[in-house]
Amino acid sequence: MTLNTYLKLIGLSLTLLLTQFSLTQAATDCTQVTEIPQIECEALVDLYNSTNGPNWTNNTSWNETDMPCGWERIGCSNGHVIMLNLYVNKLKGSIPNSLGNLSHLQEIYLNSNYLSGFIPDSLGNLSSLQILWLDNNQLSGTIPNSLGNLNNLQWLCLDRNQLSGFIPNSLGNLSVLQHLTLDDNQLSGIIPDSLGNLSRLQRLDLSDNQLSGSIPDSLGNLSRLQGLFLSSNQLRNSIPNSLSNLSELTTLWLFANELCGDIPSSLMNLKLWVLDLDSNHLTASDPDLINWLNKLNPTWASTQTPCPQSQTCLVYALNDGGLNDTQFFTINPDENFKVSPLGNPYPGHDIEDLDIHPQTQELYAASGDNPDVGYEKGYIYRVNKDNGELTPICGTGLGEVSAMSFHPTEKKLWVWADGKGLFVIDLDQIVNGICHRTKILSHPAKVESITWDNEGKIIYGAAGTALYKYFYDTGKVEKACDSFPSEVEALDMLADGSLLFALHQARDTRIHSFDITTCSVLDTVPIETPYSDIEGITWACDSK
Known part of the structure; x- marks a missing residue:
């Protein structure tokens, strides 16, 4: 073996040794992190580990450095994590309970991934949270009552999952909520009267579930509502007159339910752009109402059937x-x-x-x-x-x-x-x-x-x-x-x-x-x- 070859082998061995040393030191040591509290660092690492972090689409620096605020799609301010922006990122697995330890979080975007399991009760501890997007995943179980504690929440999007059970009454406590989308799940039971307390709500989408009972009169209190989507459920009885109070409403979907009786003429007072009442058991006799319905929803009359035995x-x-x-x-x-x-x-x-x-x-x-x-x-x-x-x-x-x-x-x-x-x-x-x-x-x-x-x-x-x-x-x-x-x-x-x-x-x-x-x-x-x-x-x- 020549001296030149010997030196090359030594150099290669040193390179491999340094690479191995670098890999063994890559994992984040939350006890050494100074830019956010240790408990927040550990919550981020838990999220990475429980959702197949190595195979995320974007995971630059995650669990590799001791500077979490520099990790891909993390937002920090004043020494705390305030944003998780991980939508469409191939997260696969469950949301860890420790996510509730990110006490200063304001925005969570985990939508359009492959998340499964339950929504942790601990998310109800995030008192600063303004946006919670968990839609378009494979989440199951019930909606935690604890989400009703999120007094600063403006967006709650849980649609397109596999959630079951009742809509919690506690959601009526979300006094600044503007968007509530629970559609395309397996929710059952009634629509809680308490949703009528959401005075700032602009969009309410409960469509494509298994909800029953009546449309609550209290929904007529939602004076800022622009879109109401209750289609493809099992809602019964009549359309409440109180919906005519929704002066900002532009879209009303009530199709594919079990609604019966006369359509309120007072709906003509609304500024609707889109109306769909198809596939119910509704009637109308007022000529002005019939003309108005035919313009907005031309197929409404041909899709109605007689009211079934109650x-x-x-x-x-x-x-x-x-x-x-x-x-x-x-x-x-x-x-x-x-x-x-x-x-x-x-x-x-x-x-x-x-x-x-x-x-x-x-x-x-x-x-x-x-x-x-x-x-x-x-x-x-x-x-x-x-x-x-x-x-x-x-x-x-x-x-x-x-x-x-x-x-x-x-x-x-x-x-x-x-x-x-x-x-x-x-x-x-x-x-x-x-x-x-x-x-x-x-x-x-x-x-x-x-x-x-x-x-x-x-x-x-x-x-x-x-x-x-x-x-x-x-x-x-x-x-x-x-x-x-x-x-x-x-x-x-x-x-x-x-x-x-x-x-x-x-x-x-x-x-x-x-x-x-x-x-x-x-x-x-x-x-x-x-x-x-x-x-x-x-x-x-x-x-x-």
């Missing part, structure tokens, strides 16, 4: 306040979850659960202890759905019956008796005031509520914070989940296969829905009620 859905529930005094009540989802007492209280009646008969639609209830009324423990009653009046049907001879649920395709009632287990009650066989019963499963557990799935294959039972399932065909019992927020006392199956539930003696009365597949709470709805303890719950829809 359907009212009610949640039936009972309260005992932790005592043996039962009060039945209803919750109306179509009226902002209004609570109404169903008749008078029943002192001394320890009603533990209730359910709707799937064929007759009659409401039944079961008792635990009945110390003051002369009936034995574990009695079955029929409940008048109009006034809550109780009609005794039969005793079970089982002692305290803590839970009940009708099989969806059979007539038989399934009950859980404390200390005894699971039984089937045949209400068509009553001898000497006692219902015929068949033991299915012997078990000493205390199960507070049970409900069948919609196919009649699995019965679910709640015990404490755990959910169990019993398989009808095999008799096998399994624990399905152990993630309820606290002790569950009321349980019912919803049409979409999720569970409606309520908690034992909760400090604030709420109803919730639960995804059995992911063992997670989907929605939580606060209800204004004097009742502190929902003991049983069931729901039914009646055509009128």
